[in-house]
Amino acid sequence: MILAIFICFICLACSLAFFFSYELRIKVQRSFLVLIPQSKKQLNSVRYFAQQLNNAAAPEQIQSHWHLQQWWILVAGFFLFTSILIFAFTRPINPTKIEADYLREVDPQIYALLEGQILSPPPEVEESLIEEAIIAATNIESAQPNVQAKVFNLNIEDVHTQHSHADLAAANRKWHKMNPRYKKRLLMVFKIMQQRHGYEMVLLEGYRSPERQNTLAGNSNVTRARGFQSYHQFGLAADVAFKRNGKVVISERDPWAMQGYQLYGEIAESVGLTWGGRWKSIQDYGHTEYRMPGLRKTVEMAEQLTSEGQLLANNIN
Incomplete structure (x- = not known):
């Protein structure tokens, strides 16, 4: 903005100087009068060269105008090189590719697990x-x-049995605030669950604001973590469910869903996630989180991690 104001000021000053100075107007006028003949001469030279270049392309001129024909090679090479640059800078780039490049630098482990796959x-x-x-x-x-719930899993004790589902209507089910380090792991689990076990998965809640976290913490049967104590505020946690015959299934009392949650937990743990089904006090079978090494649960860290995915997505706009 400051640069634009400065340029406008310079242009205004030059315009005023031109209109108020008789000597300056005369010098500009004489300069144009000198340039016009020179421009005509240069234009005629360009036309003559273009005509020679055109004639040199004829087959009968190969021997006599070979030096001019080299210009056609240069022109063709220039357009070829330009087309390559245009393609390189205008080809469509999606956020998943950007995230994969980002993970290669900040999280080589998950990048290696992806094996070059770009998961959307x-x-x-x-x-x-x-x-x-x-x-x-x-x-x-x-x-x-x-x-x-222990009917479905006899190995887990202190099972939490009272779940509140009414608050799900206000949950954030968008992916853009989820940090790529967790997001790609979760997408890999989604893919394995679909391909290996036939479970189609859906995101119930990803990022959760600290205000919503405090509201949920008012019910100790739902969560005991307050704002910035949960990995949801850092974009490193999510709650998921299954889709069967076009309908979402969220009840853990459904044997088919409970079996899916057990498989989900095993696969999530295999890619480095923590599964809520292992917790002793409150079991949350649809919950996974990525306990990122060195994470400091501060407001600044939450803003940084949740903004990384959004910033990467904005790079394509």
């Missing part, structure tokens, strides 16, 4: 499907009030 996030799940899933989960849990 799935489409955001529709709100209507979430609402239907909440109703279905509520009906299942009300119909089976005494069923414990």
